[in-house]
Amino acid sequence: MINKQKNIVILGASNKPGRYSYMALQRLKSNGYTIIPVHPKYKEIDGIAVVSRLQDIKDEIDTLTLYINPTLLLPMIEDIIKLSPRRVIFNPGTESREIKTRLKISGIECMEACTLVLLSTGQF
Secondary structure, X not given: OOOOOOEEEEEOOOOOOXXXXXHHHHHHHHOOOEEEEEOOOOOXXXXXXXXXXXXXXXXXXXXXXXXXXXXXXHHHHHHHHHHXXXXXXXXXXXXXXXXXXXXXXXXXXXXXXXXXXXXXXOOO
């Protein structure tokens, strides 16, 4: 296992094996990343403590990978900016020009990509 020493936030993490956010959590975990899942309803996913809100994260964040509808993201823009991740990955279905523009203005790298594809091709 490769220890990446990077904190990765999964916003919209799920405990359901059929969900892409769950698959991403598993793949990131197996690649040695430190995972911080965020979901208001779960306490843990596969032994990893879940944070209910972005405001509760105190660690430095390398990547925030998104798995929630853009309409739910709009009220979280300021929280994402305060979290100040190096980059935000907009997975398919989460894209939002408004959010992307605001984040870029704040100096946060944004990319529209699939976390699972980035991991499988060594581009994560």
